[in-house]
């Protein structure tokens with residue numbers, strides 16, 4: 001009897017275990033299907049957000065729909081882009097001009113959307129080029145790079161291009177200090193001879209044109225990241241400064257000596273006043289200022305020869321140092337504008353500065369000393385609070401509307417969520433792997449959208465099918481609408497996305513340009529109707545005024561070109577309908593193909609190397625007769641006397 | 651009396667059939683699908699036709715010639731074979747036309763290149779129509 005009971009008990013227990021397991025599996029599946037629903041965008045439907053992800057070492061920006069994680073487009077910015085001829089066409093080459101000549105690559109780090117009243121406005125997107133210091137502005141009507149301005153007196157434009165509340169300025173702080181002005185000197189003399197600059201780039205409120213308003217000359221530290229104040233702290237910008245040791249070699253050891261480094265607080269309204277009062281110097285500088293001329297569609301590169309340089313020694317109240325534990329990376333200002341939150345990457349404790357306490361301390365001259373004449377505030381007296389044992393390697397913070405901060409922790413590979421009320425961690429989730437920045441839509445503005453947070457990870461390892469030694473970068477999406485963060489999906493990102501920003505789709509879609517109206521095309525080589533096509537010779541330059549429409553080029557037979565000539569194909573797309581681009585390429589072209597949008601004129605240069613008859617064709621499938629969209633150009637010997645001629649359909 | 655009644659009703663029937671037939675005649679030329687539902691034509695306006703010619707050359711001549719087939723059909727006689735509304739709708743709304751209008755669909759099946767939406771305004775389309783009318787009047 002006992003035995004039987006025992007057996008029964010055993011069977012019952014087994015049943016219970018099975019039942020529990022099944023139940024648990026069901027819950028898990030339900031969670032998974034719930035997560036899948038949240039990132040699922042049905043066929044024909046749109047994502048709710050545009051995400052803009054920096055391409056890092058590819059120099060571009062990826063446009064990613066969120067929450068689906070689908071890549072929608074690459075916007076070429078600092079690197080040539082063979083896909084559409086950016087940086088290859090005559091119209092776009094000037095965009096990549098610098099004081100160092102044509103620089104067809106850069107390292108793009110931080111996309112930053114323009115703001116009005118501290119909220120995203122959907123007008124423009126800015127991004128920094130780190131290697132040859134530059135800032136670009138992308139127009140969100142066309143998703144095209146419209147301006148690139150070079151930053152002189154800088155090395156490694158990293159703390160950039162963070163915006164003020166109304167995009168009055170975007171800032172550019174140098175990560176690598178350098179001799180200013182540049183000169184031949186011993187590297188061993190770095191200390192106190194190398195300098196950093198913090199540049200304020202004026203954004204023209206009407207057309208977004210960029211110009212350098214002034215640069216602030218700072219001690220030779222590494223200025224890593226920045227954010228500007230908002231609300232009560234509007235008028236200030238904050239820059240993290242590591243390597244306050246001023247090491248110039250083996251920085252991983254030598255720049256990690258000081259227990260605290262700094263956040264530099266800059267009062268840009270006072271800077272403006274000092275400039276107006278003549279306290280700044282105009283110094284020689286050599287830098288490129290490039291912008292797209294809307295009427296012609298041709299980029300113009302102009303070299304500038306001076307810049308306004310402001311020394312804090314000559315401008316009282318301009319700059320202060322806030323002591324900050326240890327080698328801080330990010331510095332982020334919460335939506336109320338009161339809390340300045342650095343990510344002290346080598347400290348496990350987060351120390352948060354209070355803006356109002358900072359103002360009081362400045363007023364009371366509560367300084368513990370100075371660094372190269374810049375007052376250092378008393379750490380304890382500006383402290384808002386500390387998050388003890390937060391995580392390992394805190395790098396960067398974004399915010400929601402409920403007073404929570406989300407911090408990325410590189411070393412412990414996690415996101416922590418904590419509150420600004422009692423500085424306590426309320427949730428943590430793992431990331432895969434080694435998260436750098438993180439991103440909440442509007443998460444660095446006064447108006448965040450409490451939807452999701454994206455982890456931008458540095459290491460991918462096993463997250464996707466292996467593709468040889470090199471792997472795509474990995475991102476994770478987490479729901480933040482509830483109390484607990486919940487992982488929803490993994491999605492791959494291109495290059496190394498250091499940072500990303502996202503914006504509700506409707507703020508961008510309503511302004512979209514679909515075509516370039518032919519009647520406003522003022523390109524000097526535009527051909528606006530087929531009757532006007534022609535081929536002209538100017539010495540050894542041959543200009544082909546060509547049109548493209550479904551599905552032929554006019555002209556499509558060209559003769560009279562000679563060896564030694566340089567041929568310019570100026571191709572105008574006569575279509576006036578959305579999504580009907582035509583492509584153009586010809587045999588042996590040393591540039592890339594052109595992708596010409598409706599109503600646009602683009603030019604590619606071709607230098608034939610041999611005598612012969614060479615085909616050209618449309619590279620973008622445009623209609624059922626796309627394969628018929630082709631032509632020939634004849635190249636004769638240099639001494640031939642064949643006259644230029646062209647035709648179509650004869 | 652009966653005869654008169656029969657005669658009268660016969661006449662009325664004839665008139666009705668006549669009117670119906672006339673209406674049927676107009677309906678034979680479909681108006682197409684698009685923003686233009688009815689269009690009252692007035693006497694030919696040569697100045698408007700001249701504007702239409704310039705617009706046509708800019709936006710349409712890469713695909714159409716008046717007297718001969720090119721990428722699209724020759725456009726001589728188009729105002730005789732199509733209703734004015736249909737022509738306007740073909741210019742303003744071609745994507746929908748080649749999907750939903752039988753004649754436009756058949757043309758597309760023949761020419762294979764889709765008639766392009768050049769996004770001309772309704773006014774511009776009207777001037778082009780006048781240009782077509784002036785060609786056909788000659």
Ligand SMILES: [Cu+2]
Pocket residue numbers: 549550551581582583618619620621622623626629
């Ligand atoms: Cu084509």
